[in-house]
Amino acid sequence: MADSDTDSMQPGFWAFSLGLYDRPGAATACLELQNRFGADVNLLLLGFWRARRGYAGWADAELGRVEAAVAPVNTVLTPLREARRALKSLREIEPAAEALYADIKALELKLEQVAQVWLAAASRVSPAQRSEKHPPDRDDEIEAAASHLVAYLERIAPGDQAAVQLGAELLKIAFS
Numbered sequence: 001m002a003d004s005d006t007d008s009m010q011p012g013f014w015a016f017s018l019g020l021y022d023r024p025g026a027a028t029a030c031l032e033l034q035n036r037f038g039a040d041v042n043l044l045l046l047g048f049w050r051a052r053r054g055y056a057g058w059a060d061a062e063l064g065r066v067e068a069a070v071a072p073v074n075t076v077l078t079p080l081r082e083a084r085r086a087l088k089s090l091r092e093i094e095p096a097a098e099a100l101y102a103d104i105k106a107l108e109l110k111l112e113q114v115a116q117v118w119l120a121a122a123s124r125v126s127p128a129q130r131s132e133k134h135p136p137d138r139d140d141e142i143e144a145a146a147s148h149l150v151a152y153l154e155r156i157a158p159g160d161q162a163a164v165q166l167g168a169e170l171l172k173i174a175f176s
Helices: 013-021 026-036 039-050 061-090 095-123 138-157 161-174
Strands: none
Touching: 013 026, 013 039, 013 095, 026 039, 026 138, 026 161, 039 061, 039 095, 039 138, 061 095, 061 138, 138 161
16 A cells, blocks of 8 residues: 655655564564553654654654544554454464454554554654755664654653663664
8 A cells, every 4th residue: 555655765654664564573673562562563663764754853742643643543453453362362272263363463454554544644744844865864864763763662661771672673673
């Protein structure tokens, strides 16, 4: 699914996210941040995508605005994810659970795509907030990704060194 951004130099948010998430270790780091600290994986990935697009960090109140924009999707997504996890263990003892698990997993993935469309739309800021170098060079992109990541981690797990360490691992994976 392509998002509405027309900048042909950059992939859409969904394609970018799939590419990053498929890197060895990225899914593990993202899911650990989600499971241990309540991180929204789409928001983690959004920060990296924004860095790639030349945004040096979150504008004032922007992070809160994008969280609020995606909250309606997350109210459906979170219990659906919990249901899928519960069905995972049932697959071993109930053959019908396998099909239900697959259906819920597919629906969860579609909701993740919806969440990303909403996040990308909510995080649009004025071109003046973009880096002068667009697309940014690698060092600028790493610095911007770190800025996005640190701001988000401070929001969800203030001062937690385990969260910071996982974030640093994800940053290293993203740019290795």
